[in-house]
Amino acid sequence: MKQSGEPEREQQKSMERKGYVYIAGAGPGDPGLITVRAERALREADVILYDDLVSLELVDQFNALKIYTGKRKASHHFEQEEINREIVRHAVDGKTVVRLKGGDPFIFGRGGEEIEALRNYGIDYEIIPGITAAHGAGSYSEIPLTMRRISSSVAFCTGHPVSSIQVPDTDTIVYYMVASSVHDVLDAVAAKGRPGMTRVAVVQNATRYNQKVLTGTLDEFRQREKAVYSPALLIIGDSIGQFIRHNWHTRKKKVLMTGGESSRYSGRDCIMVHFPCRRISGSDLDAVHKSLEALDSYSVLLLPNKFSVKYFFRFLYDSGRDVRSLAHMKICTGGQAAAEELKENGLVADHDLEPDPASGYAKHLRELSISGERILLPGSNHVDDSLVGELRELQNEVTPVGVYAHEVRHDDLVDLDFIDEIYFATPVCVRNFRTLFESIPERIVVSTADRRTEQEYRRLFRA
Numbered sequence: 001m002k003q004s005g006e007p008e009r010e011q012q013k014s015m016e017r018k019g020y021v022y023i024a025g026a027g028p029g030d031p032g033l034i035t036v037r038a039e040r041a042l043r044e045a046d047v048i049l050y051d052d053l054v055s056l057e058l059v060d061q062f063n064a065l066k067i068y069t070g071k072r073k074a075s076h077h078f079e080q081e082e083i084n085r086e087i088v089r090h091a092v093d094g095k096t097v098v099r100l101k102g103g104d105p106f107i108f109g110r111g112g113e114e115i116e117a118l119r120n121y122g123i124d125y126e127i128i129p130g131i132t133a134a135h136g137a138g139s140y141s142e143i144p145l146t147m148r149r150i151s152s153s154v155a156f157c158t159g160h161p162v163s164s165i166q167v168p169d170t171d172t173i174v175y176y177m178v179a180s181s182v183h184d185v186l187d188a189v190a191a192k193g194r195p196g197m198t199r200v201a202v203v204q205n206a207t208r209y210n211q212k213v214l215t216g217t218l219d220e221f222r223q224r225e226k227a228v229y230s231p232a233l234l235i236i237g238d239s240i241g242q243f244i245r246h247n248w249h250t251r252k253k254k255v256l257m258t259g260g261e262s263s264r265y266s267g268r269d270c271i272m273v274h275f276p277c278r279r280i281s282g283s284d285l286d287a288v289h290k291s292l293e294a295l296d297s298y299s300v301l302l303l304p305n306k307f308s309v310k311y312f313f314r315f316l317y318d319s320g321r322d323v324r325s326l327a328h329m330k331i332c333t334g335g336q337a338a339a340e341e342l343k344e345n346g347l348v349a350d351h352d353l354e355p356d357p358a359s360g361y362a363k364h365l366r367e368l369s370i371s372g373e374r375i376l377l378p379g380s381n382h383v384d385d386s387l388v389g390e391l392r393e394l395q396n397e398v399t400p401v402g403v404y405a406h407e408v409r410h411d412d413l414v415d416l417d418f419i420d421e422i423y424f425a426t427p428v429c430v431r432n433f434r435t436l437f438e439s440i441p442e443r444i445v446v447s448t449a450d451r452r453t454e455q456e457y458r459r460l461f462r463a
């Protein structure tokens with residue numbers, strides 16, 4: 001018999017917002033290889049729990065609370081049990097959760113275990129497939145996994161643990177998790193009677209800017225003592241052609257963008273690598289909050305680049321405010337990308353001060369007679385001294401506030417060995433870069449957005 005009070009509780013419960021979980025594949029590394037459906041889920045998410053192999057460039061685009069559940073960070077190592085508990089905790093709390101996994105959730109992804117936990121708690125979920133590493137590696141290193149007359153079957157196997165290594169009778173075999181067991185796998189393949197001339201490839205960092213492909217025959221690989229770096233796949237089969245070492249992905253120019261806009265380098269001829277920018281945190285937050293408290297006292301909001309817009313508005317919204325609290329200010333942007341990002345927030349800039357390559361902002365500021373104003377200048381944690389100088393010269397009172405940082409996490413540092421060209425968008429980008437890299441190899445072509453940036457580059461790297 002139902003106890004009194006229970007229907008009421010039931011009703012109350014059904015009125016509460018129900019949590020929902022997407023178990024989604026992020027693809028193998030290139031942030032462009034996510035599905036439209038997964039991207040939509042990420043946009044909707046309150047919480048994103050992401051793994052090691054998920055691209056940070058991808059995760060950074062979304063506003064949700066992000067929880068790293070990988071194993072590389074020194075500070076904390078999440079066990080599967082703990083991950084399951086985290087997913088359940090947020091979902092029970094009524095949140096929309098995306099559990100984002102490298103590749104496809106159902107290919108060596110432990111997606112099955114997570115679902116079991118959700119079922120136990122009666123939490124609604126769905127699964128969004130992803131491009132698995134084998135498919136990414138196949139396409140990005142020009143290895144057809146099947147090919148008429150050469151390969152009519154393919155198997156995905158694991159190289160770890162060594163006791164689980166299987167050698168199925170397919171024409172092509174792709175081994176996952178081989179970083180520490182390449183030789184065990186090759187021995188097992190040879191023991192199964194595959195000829196020594198069978199073609200073999202190792203694809204490291206498939207689909208990323210630093211993808212590396214090693215090729216040879218089964219015999220050659222067994223004799224070689226080559227270290228294999230994770231993440232890597234071992235592919236075995238004669239559909240591996242002769243030319244993959246110089247495949248389409250290798251041939252493309254790799255351009256490292258520091259703070260710039262991707263639109264500058266669109267097209268088919270290069271791959272863009274983005275230098276990370278992050279929303280600031282920790283003690284720097286005080287300054288941001290103070291500036292938001294004091295919004296009424298400013299007459300101009302100057303947003304010099306896309307990131308300043310993106311992160312300033314996130315702080316504004318997080319503080320419970322919206323664009324109406326900016327109504328009294330003139331809003332200026334520092335170029336088209338910033339102006340476009342501003343539009344995303346429902347605002348059109350009063351003036352767009354695209355900096356002049358030779359004279360910076362000075363010309364615009366004079367023409368528009370921006371003088372005697374109280375200017376709030378959100379930007380990077382490293383203040384752009386020359387811009388502040390130009391503004392102060394015209395008797396403006398300027399308050400720079402850091403809303404984002406060029407900060408590099410753990411093993412997220414760009415490997416310059418793979419980079420052909422570096423683009424510096426601002427002098428601040430050059431300075432940030434200098435804190436991480438002592439020098440830039442001669443081989444790399446450097447370009448800068450304007451004269452001030454060029455000067456800073458010469459001063460710090462070519463003096």
Ligand code: SAH
Pocket residue numbers: 028029053101102103104105106107108109131132133134137175176177178179203204205206207208230231232233
């Ligand atoms: N669910 C993932 C696989 C997770 S298991 C998927 O569908 O791809 C982890 C293994 O995947 C790694 O040890 C490596 O073998 C492989 N892997 C994942 N991303 C890779 C990449 N970008 N390049 C090469 N191998 C990758």
